Amino acid sequence: MKNWVGEDFLKQILAAKKPAHAYLFFGSENSQKEEKAKQFATSLLCLEKNGCGVCLSCKKIKSGNHPDFRVIHPDGEKIKISQIRNLKAEARYGPLEGDWKIFIIADSQSFTEEAGQSLLKILEEPEGEIIFILTAPNPSSILPTLASRCQWVPIQPSVQEHDSEKNSAWQTLLREMPEDFLKFAGNSFEIFEKASLLEDYQENREAIFKFLLSFFRDLMVIKSGWEDGILLEKFQRIEKEMADKLTFYDIQKKIDAAEEALNYLNHSGNFRLVIENLLYKIKT
Ligand SMILES: [Zn+2]
Incomplete structure (x- = not known):
């Protein structure tokens, strides 16, 4: 059973090797959107281009040591301007090992206005091979200017099929x-x-x-x-x-x-x- 939306579409992106510069993975709390974003990023950076899990790139991501992959979480309650400044400084170098440099920004509903504006600049003029994957509960929960710059990917939670034997x-x-x-x-x-x-x-x-x-x-x-x-x-x-x-x-x-x-x-x-x-x- 399909358990997340956009899987086929993302497969096409991987096959065509033409990802967008920014995605918004959105879904409810139990949709594992951050996990899905990570899988997508892993596949993009994977040496086999399929998220094999065993190549050097996949292993580095798994152990948190890939220089082209970062996950940013709110610092306390908020995603702060200092975090976006660091991100931008790092983005300037472009990818070091893979084809892309990928930043996942989890809980993007927590951007401060200032940090959001700062990120917006780089989304408007994307530099080189950089990909941002924002995650949030809904497109409406993040700053509209950010939402409009991203390709939206709705993520469905995994659900159990209702028991079809009984016909109650x-x-x-x-x-x-x-x-x-x-x-x-x-x-x-x-x-x-x-x-x-x-x-x-x-x-x-x-x-x-x-x-x-x-x-x-x-x-x-x-x-x-x-x-x-x-x-x-x-x-x-x-x-x-x-x-x-x-x-x-x-x-x-x-x-x-x-x-x-x-x-x-x-x-x-x-x-x-x-x-x-x-x-x-x-x-x-
Ligand atoms: Zn791999």
Whole structure:
């Protein structure tokens, strides 16, 4: 099963050896976006061009000793200007061993304004063979000027396939839910009706919210032009139809609402209230 979006696309980049100067890998906390960024960088620098894991370059990256590969994390709460200055000083030399010099800037939502402006300059006039890979929860969570300079790569979290042997009521419910959403106007009566129905599936609440989250993320994936990378292939037609009708912003709101709902449940929120709140927020 595919567990991260953009895999095919990134393979094409590796085959063509023409990466962009800046990428934004975005996804929720458990999407392992930093790990994926590292895999991508490893493949670009790998002597076999596939992230073999055993060549000298792969080994150096693994042990943190590759001169052309750096990962930058926030210093405390923030990514600071001094960090970007150091990065720029290092970037000036270009790659020392590989074809590229690659900087991963993790948690790019934590840029100070000043540091962001400083990075922007180098993104606007990229020097030589330098590649930046920013990671963040969403494109909207980083400075817009930075986001617009990057190629966006949505990263889906790995999810377990729902148990397909059992054909229980709540799974039927999940199967029908997407079709249902197409017609969902979100008036108070509908919300009440749906919330009452879902309330009966209290014990499967986590699966239901996770399903919704995957569904909404797929919409974002389709909207970003990565159709190959969706998770819920069974719902591709419906997802496409919905994605066409929605803006990035609409979809982002739905993703936020589903993430928030999951989060509330983890803090043992009242299921009924969480559902009503979610339904209210995802109406279009
Ligand atoms: Zn290798």
